[in-house]
Amino acid sequence: MKFSFSTNAFIRHTVYDAIESIAAAGYEGVELLADIPHLYVHTLRASDIKKLKASLTANRIAVSNINANTVRGYYENGDAEPLFEPCLTDPDPEVRGWRIDYTKKCIDLAKALNCPNVSVTSGPIQPESTPEEGIEALKAALKEIIAHAEKMNVKVGLEYEPGLLIESGSELSCLINEIGSEYLGANLDLGHSHVLGEDPEFTVKLLQGRIFHVHLEDIKDRKHFHLIPGTGDMDFKKLLSLFEKTYSGFITVELYTYPDKPIEAARKSLEFLKGLAGRRIVSDAVN
Template identity: 25%
Template sequence: MAFDLSVNLEYGFTEAGDKIEDRIAAAAAAGFRKVELFLLKGRDLAAIKAALETHGVELVSTVADYVTQLVDPATHEGFLEVFRDAASAAKSLGCSNVVVTSGRGVPWLKRPVQLGIFADALRKLVPIAEELDVMILLESANTRFDHPGVLCSTTEDSVVVADMVAHPRVKVLYDLYHSVVEGEDPEAALSAAMHQVVHVQVADAPGRGEPGSGKIDWPGALAMFERVGYKGTVGLELQPTKPSAEAFAYIRGLCA
């Protein structure tokens, strides 16, 4: 069950302080060579780039935006610039994966219609993704606890939209934590999604802590990733319940 790991520095290695460059240094000192971030807007990109290069660390993914309600066509034009700015910042740091989320759904449109509008927004982003040489990763998030009202709440939602767009620049990020909290059968959900999945993230449930802090069977989860044919990086997007290096020791041992 050997998998490369990346750690999300919004939550991990916060002991190093508020500066992302210091968290990069701390992650590298702990042996991590891949990291992830949320929004890059307003951050010191030069300092982050220098830290990545100095410590030999790769930025695996960032997020374009969290708030835009892409089920509303009136948001699409403005989101083109939001995405361009986010993708340009990511590429300046050597990162080619930009996560795009659906935003909140609406009660007055049928679900297939809303998913179709989201797909329309993504089609408009594809030329920018091609120009800047980035991937658009769709991520579903659970509505039961963390993100009430979000449109894409199941793994299937993101896969359906990616299938609608049917472009190699639009793929799916599968998050085991969100899948479990939403009540999915993870193996069934991921198996059905594997034709679109290019990245996986994890956290334990309940609590969104590190593997071993909740009730997920982690040897079983990693074996499941192998059974469905996933060979990529496993992202630790979680809130550690203890110091980061200690919190990540269990999953690192399983993935070694």
Template identity: 35%
Template sequence: MIFGYSTNAFVKYSLLDSFDMIARLGFAGVEIMCDQPHLYPPEYDNAALTKVKASLEKNGLKPTNLNSFTLFAVGDTYLPSWIEPEAERRRIRVDHTLACLEVAAFIGCRNISVPPGGPLPENMTRKEALHLFHQGMDQVIPKAEELGVRLLIEPEPNLLMERTAEIKPFVSEIQTPAVGINFDIGHFYCAGEDPAAAFEELYPWVGHIHIEDIAPTREHNHLIAGLGAIDFPSVFTAMKRSGYQYDMSLELYPYTDRPEAAGKDSLAHLLPLLREAGLHD
């Protein structure tokens, strides 16, 4: 398992500068934000992507995941979504996902993470939203299968899917290994679940993990590891027991003013726990 750090904590720096900083902290991997001000696909041609690959190689960083969740370039954290009433808005999300799949294949990243539908629109039933999400996924799954890049749905507090009982039926109904789950440990805690139990139940579909701490209030606010209430040893034990073989990325986007310090402190807290669980050398 490679432990990476997401560039969405480094939005005050360029993408390539963030690689340098993450490598200096001692991370072996990096999750890349596929949005402005980092790797927004329309702004990166093959020549620019070749420079990205060269920088990753120079820094000895493996791309653990492409974070294709936000769309600040044309919207915000959640919108345009898969489930908006307007077809042209849903098309933006589909096209962005297709472009991110192409980028992942080019730079050698085996998965991208996508939002779980989106915020439920007013006057839309859950059944209607799930139907639209299925329609959107049907438009991107063939490309994912063709390129060998997995689409990992990330449950999120207050969106269409935030709990095990909501994401499990959706992914289990899609009969392709190209679709899985980006398991954000803190998100399941925010949703009132035991992350370790949720991981064990969803393990067959988990292709990447986000890690951060969350306060005892379960408010959705990513914290430096060790400052919250998440029982990391129980989660790591569940990962080891399940035989988890993929990667994990630290996601600390609230710390844009001090991403290096936040990463350093989190790494110092988590590495001993990962080693004790047998998940890190």
């Protein structure tokens, strides 16, 4: 089982410092935030990508995912702006087109870094549109994005989240089936699934074969606040067992809620997860 850690916990550090710290903590992979303050793709230069490749090579770490869920860099004062805006369901065609183009550039970045997938979200329901109109706009946007993804051989994992237009595993499964491309699948966040009260075994089976990347964090009392694994209510022994035979990709710990102590959060998370995985190996050997 391969574990990764997201740089979105390191927003007070450079992306290079984040990569070095995540590798030093013992992770095999790193998820890169495709947004300020790390990799805002509209301002990335060829020299930046060259430096990034050198950092990844020097730290002997792979890119697990390009996290294109947010684009706060679109705004002049990014930190104060809505988290998922502008989104793929924006009623303004020009704004929606900008977001589509940004996502395509994230796919290009993934290709350049030998990363197999990019994650996006549907964004929230827009106040000017009905959910049905939002779904139609989302499908049109995804079809354009997926056409580019197919050319680049990079997969797109849509991440569902409570409060967004696509907010459940069943909604995502329907969307994947409607689009009908093997390049569209899930960036499955197990914490989001837990908040929604979904049965994890059912959800993993529902999305089986289309889970391109996994986000992991702990949750307490079904409140959507990302916690270090082992400090909330989630049954990680059961969760990890669901992926042993059906998933070979990275499981990325996502703890953007720890910007003041990302290194500590990364180390504690991996210590817990490796300890749990080790106990499973011993238990299986005994049995």
